[in-house]
Amino acid sequence: MRKMRDYYIYGFRLFSNIELKNISSFCNQPYNGILRLNFIRKELGESHWIIKLEENDGKYILNIGDHIIYHICPINNCITVYSSNETLVESTIINLPFAVFAITQNSLLLHASVLVCKNTLIPICASKGTGKTTLTAAMSKFLPFFSDDTLYINLNNGNFATYQGSTTMKMFCDSASALTLSAVSDKVNIQNKGYYYPTLVTESQLKKDDNSLCKLFFLFRENRQNILIEEIKSQHSKNMYLHANICGAEVLGFEYCKRIIHSQLYKKMMLEISFYKLYIPDGLARLPDIAKKTAKLMNDMT
DSSP: OOOOEEEEETTEEEEESSOOTTSOSOOSSOOOEEEEEEEEEOOOOOSOOOEEEEEETTEEEEEETTTEEEEEEGGGTEEEEEESOHHHHHHHTTTHHHHHHHHHTTOEEEEEEEEEETTEEEEEEOOTTSOHHHHHHHHTTTSOEEEEEEEEEEEETTEEEEEEEESSEEEOHHHHHHTTOOEEEEEEOTTSOEEEOOSSBOOSOOOTTTSBOOEEEEEEEESOSSOEEEEEOOHHHHHHHHHHTBTTTTTSOHHHHHHHHTSHHHHHHHHHOEEEEEEEEOOGGGHHHHHHHHHHHHHHHO
16 A cells, blocks of 8 residues: 655645655645545556546546546545656646646646735746746746646635745746756756746635736737836727636636636626736746846735
8 A cells, every 4th residue: 555645735735655855845824725646557548638628517527638637526625646657646636636636626837936025926927838837937046936837716705815835936948047946856847847946835724715816917029128017998809818827728628617707706807906017038048137127026916
């Protein structure tokens, strides 16, 4: 029998029968409840990466290609995963399986890297490959780092409650080396990214409603000289940007998307959160200066 390990993710205490180095083994937030992750080794095909979600009587089956299958049972707070490779679990568990689980809990999983400024969360959203993790890693020299790549959000007594995913960062080694970040381990994920520690981390005792969520930033890198922050005021544009940055919206199908946009939480985010475009100059060499200036702008806005 495998040894059960104890982790914390998205406000849940997670008991797992495999090691997950990129998930925290401690938590300074009250938790939502207990989850169990059960890995079962099974040889699967390796022909494609088509993602498919099926629902049957309150249970969900998530196929991530022919490589890995998640059985998500919200009633029992259990996630069972079948794969031949534990690395595939560590590389995929934080995102799509919890996107599915979140929607069953009237919650949302936002695709964003998150910093903290004056007890206010600074989520930075972006399309894959834009460099939001690299930017927030550089900004962690000036503002504490909260969560990499994802932010779990629900409502607590009518207020936004926010929870961390991973407090370490997934990055390519050349970017991490340029930022002089320390590696968590020598492991890499299926994208050949390693796991690294941010420079500053959140040190205060963070509780569900300690950190306000009132702004979202959507990152764009351009061939430009200066940083520009521009508010998004059109409801149509806000809806487009928010929907595009909810984890799973692009791959999990119409019914999943319909549940997102009709949820009370989504509607509240649209009404009460300010949206901004964040334009930064392109180029890794300029990143330390860009990060410092962006952190100052964030500080001035909060």
